[in-house]
Amino acid sequence: MRIPLIAQIGIDQRDSDDVALQKMILVGVVLTSAVAAALWGFVYIAVGARTAGAIPAAYSVLSLANTVLFGMFRRYQVYRFTQLMLILLLPWLMTISLGGFHNSSAVILWSTLCPLGALVVHDLRSASRWFWVFLILLVGSALQQSPGASLPSSMVTFFYVLNIGCVLSIVFVMLYYFVDKKNLFQAQSEMLLLNILPIEISNILKGEHRTIADQYDEVSILFADVVQFTPLARSMSPMELVGLLDEVFMCFDLLVEKYRLEKIKTIGDCYMVVAGVPRPRADHAHALARLALEMQACVAEREFRGRRLTFRIGMNSGQVVAGIIGRKKFIYDLWGDAVNMASRMESYGQSEAIQITHETYELIKDDFVCETRGTIDVKGSGEMEIWHILGERPNVPKYLPGMAA
Numbered sequence: 001m002r003i004p005l006i007a008q009i010g011i012d013q014r015d016s017d018d019v020a021l022q023k024m025i026l027v028g029v030v031l032t033s034a035v036a037a038a039l040w041g042f043v044y045i046a047v048g049a050r051t052a053g054a055i056p057a058a059y060s061v062l063s064l065a066n067t068v069l070f071g072m073f074r075r076y077q078v079y080r081f082t083q084l085m086l087i088l089l090l091p092w093l094m095t096i097s098l099g100g101f102h103n104s105s106a107v108i109l110w111s112t113l114c115p116l117g118a119l120v121v122h123d124l125r126s127a128s129r130w131f132w133v134f135l136i137l138l139v140g141s142a143l144q145q146s147p148g149a150s151l152p153s154s155m156v157t158f159f160y161v162l163n164i165g166c167v168l169s170i171v172f173v174m175l176y177y178f179v180d181k182k183n184l185f186q187a188q189s190e191m192l193l194l195n196i197l198p199i200e201i202s203n204i205l206k207g208e209h210r211t212i213a214d215q216y217d218e219v220s221i222l223f224a225d226v227v228q229f230t231p232l233a234r235s236m237s238p239m240e241l242v243g244l245l246d247e248v249f250m251c252f253d254l255l256v257e258k259y260r261l262e263k264i265k266t267i268g269d270c271y272m273v274v275a276g277v278p279r280p281r282a283d284h285a286h287a288l289a290r291l292a293l294e295m296q297a298c299v300a301e302r303e304f305r306g307r308r309l310t311f312r313i314g315m316n317s318g319q320v321v322a323g324i325i326g327r328k329k330f331i332y333d334l335w336g337d338a339v340n341m342a343s344r345m346e347s348y349g350q351s352e353a354i355q356i357t358h359e360t361y362e363l364i365k366d367d368f369v370c371e372t373r374g375t376i377d378v379k380g381s382g383e384m385e386i387w388h389i390l391g392e393r394p395n396v397p398k399y400l401p402g403m404a405a
Helices: 017-046 050-073 076-098 107-121 124-143 153-196 201-208 229-234 238-256 285-300 335-345 358-364
Strands: 211-228 262-267 270-275 311-324 332-333 355-358 368-378 382-392
Touching: 017 050, 017 076, 017 153, 017 211, 050 076, 076 107, 076 124, 107 124, 107 153, 201 211, 211 229, 211 285, 211 335, 238 262, 238 270, 238 285, 262 332, 270 285, 285 311, 285 355, 285 358, 285 382, 311 335, 311 358, 335 355, 355 358, 358 368, 358 382
Parallel strands: 311 355
Antiparallel strands: 211 270, 211 311, 262 270, 311 332, 355 382, 368 382
């Protein structure tokens, strides 16, 4: 992405997005006000107020020189402090030289760019300090009645319009740009969060501070695992292996999105999906069965990094608890016997097969062609009857994705 020229002044590759934005806004305000100050100085000198005109001219020169030094040495804190000090004090000095608040056409309004700018480019505490100093200077300028340059009333009114209009314009543009960029960063953060957590859970985390754990009585869980993954991993470099898995899981992610299911996590070469959490749906087993068949077809019809892969897929249905444990690097996860049994269906399964339990079979048997595979001895559960899903029966009415129970 091409970086704007103004954003390259003082750029540092270590800067966060917020700091980079602060630098760009501060430099933009400084350069804009420096140009305005040069014009102000020229006009005041032209009408005979040479002392008043010299102050904005000096601000313009000092600000441009300071910005050049910032571009060379990248000392942002020094640059920020000196510029805020210049913005605060020089309009006040100009007010004094012109004889007070009215005679100067309220030129001290330019000093408001200091505390308002500090809100954007600094922290709240520092901005508060700058604001109190500004208030003191404002009161002082209002009480100042010393004689200054004698300007025609029409010229005083003219500068009133310029000072108010220009200051408000700069403040508006600064805040508009800042808010626009903040909204963009917020949208990117929201998108990242939604790629990690379901939207319902994301909304809870943003609004509440509590342990999230909910029971769901009717869900289906799927595990998919690469067959002969260990020999495959030995034959590839780590980067090649990660690239291969990324291709496969991106394909699966698209299918999960298509059926509006919830991907829980990947563990190495294992892919875990759930239907019915956190949004209950009556067709949880049907939707997951359709996903499994499309995952199977996706892997069978293409190569990944020039290699053919086969998967074992296991499914089970039942009751789970879903939620988040801890407060750092958390994930949305599932717990319960139904989860463990789905994992057993995958690990005890056969290559290129979708193996399901009796619980899942009872839910989908009327709409899917299933083949009984007898019983297997499952560790911790004893003998269990299992089935393989062969396909979906023709002319079966489709359930609406996300259909509520």
